[in-house]
Amino acid sequence: MSNSSNFLFKRRQILAASALGALALTAPGLLGTAYAEDPIKVAAIYTVPVEQQWVSRIHKAALAAQERGDIEYVFSESVSNNDYERVMREYAEAGNELIVGEAFAVEDAARAVADDYPDKAFLIGSSFKPDDAHPNFAVFDNYIQDASYLTGIIAGAMTKTNNIGMVGGYPIPEVNRLMQAFMAGAKEINPDVKFQVAFIGSWFDPPKAKETAFAQIDAGADILYAERFGVSDAAKEKGLLAIGNVIDTQADYPDTVVASAIWHFEPTLDAAIEKVKAGNFKAEDYGVYSFMKEGGASLAPLGTFEGKVPEEAMKMVDEKREAITSGAFTVEINDEEPKSN
Structure with a gap:
C-alpha cells in the first residue's frame, strides 16, 4: 500500500x-x-x-x-x-x-x-x-490566504533552485486565492523565485497529482506546493520538500512537509x-x-523542521502573522488563475 x-x-x-x-x-x-x-x-x-x-x-x-x-x-x-x-x-x-x-x-x-x-x-x-x-x-x-502567505515565505527561503512546483485541483477562486497568496509570500522574501503551475482537473486523484509533480521536479522544482494529495508522495520519493495545504500531514511526511496552511x-x-x-x-x-484573525486559519507547527528554516524567514513569518492577526497587514485576496512564469 x-x-x-x-x-x-x-x-x-x-x-x-x-x-x-x-x-x-x-x-x-x-x-x-x-x-x-x-x-x-x-x-x-x-x-x-x-x-x-x-x-x-x-x-x-x-x-x-x-x-x-x-x-x-x-x-x-x-x-x-x-x-x-x-x-x-x-x-x-x-x-x-x-x-x-x-x-x-x-x-x-x-x-x-x-x-x-x-x-x-x-x-x-x-x-x-x-x-x-x-x-x-x-x-x-476556505479563505486561508493568510496562512498560505506565511507558508510561501518559508518556501521562498528554503528553495535552492528558485523553482517551485505547484499542483492544484481546478483553477477556481477557492484554489487560486491560496496559490496566489503562497506565491506572494515566496516573492516577499525571494524576488527571484519562479513557479510551475499545473491543475489536474480533479479534486481527488492522488496518482495524477503525483505524476504531475514528478514532471515539475524533472523541470527543476525543488519544493512542491501540495494543494492535492499525491504531491507530497512525489516529493518524498525524490528526497525533496513540500508545503501542505488545508490539513497538517507533517507527521506522515516528517522529512518532506516543511509547513502547512491549516483551515479550521x-x-x-x-x-x-x-x-x-x-x-x-x-x-x-x-x-x-x-x-486567521477569526481563528479560521493557522500555520501548522513545523515539527521535524523546527530550527531548520532560515532565521530570517521565521522572523518575517512571526512579524507578518502578528500583523495579520492585529489587522495591521492584509493578505491580498486574488482569485485570478495563477500562471507559470
Whole structure:
C-alpha cells in the first residue's frame, strides 16, 4: 500500500462516524427556532470522500460539535453532482435543520432546493455571494490566504533552485486565492523565485497529482506546493520538500512537509449553529470566519523542521502573522488563475 493510501486509510478510521436520528426541533416556517440546550439536526453532503483535505475539515468540525452535544450529525460522501439535489431534498425531508455542503458544480440546483424548504438553514460552500432572494442560503469558503502567505515565505527561503512546483485541483477562486497568496509570500522574501503551475482537473486523484509533480521536479522544482494529495508522495520519493495545504500531514511526511496552511472550519460551523438555535440564520457570507484573525486559519507547527528554516524567514513569518492577526497587514485576496512564469 502506498504512503498516500496508508494515510487515507488511517484518516478514514479516524474520521468515519455516524449519528443517531432525533426528532426535529424546528416547527415549519420558523427557521432555526430551537431550544438552545438541545442539539439540532445537521446533515452534510460531500461530493468526495471525507478523507479529502477540504471536506475533512468540515467533517472534523461537525464531529467536534456533535461530541460536545450541540448537534446530531449525519453525512453522505462521494455524492455525484447528478445526485446532489436529490440528497439535499432527502435530508431536508428527514427533518434536518441545518444542511451543510458544497455547491461548486450545482449552484442553481442547491438554491432551488433551499427555496423549497424555507424553514431549513443551508450553509453551502460556494464561489458566489449570498443573495437575499434565497434568504435561508448562506455561503462559506476556505479563505486561508493568510496562512498560505506565511507558508510561501518559508518556501521562498528554503528553495535552492528558485523553482517551485505547484499542483492544484481546478483553477477556481477557492484554489487560486491560496496559490496566489503562497506565491506572494515566496516573492516577499525571494524576488527571484519562479513557479510551475499545473491543475489536474480533479479534486481527488492522488496518482495524477503525483505524476504531475514528478514532471515539475524533472523541470527543476525543488519544493512542491501540495494543494492535492499525491504531491507530497512525489516529493518524498525524490528526497525533496513540500508545503501542505488545508490539513497538517507533517507527521506522515516528517522529512518532506516543511509547513502547512491549516483551515479550521469550527468558527464557521459554530457561528451557523448559534444562529440556527437563536432563530436568526439568514443569507450571509461566512467566508470571514476562515480568516486567521477569526481563528479560521493557522500555520501548522513545523515539527521535524523546527530550527531548520532560515532565521530570517521565521522572523518575517512571526512579524507578518502578528500583523495579520492585529489587522495591521492584509493578505491580498486574488482569485485570478495563477500562471507559470
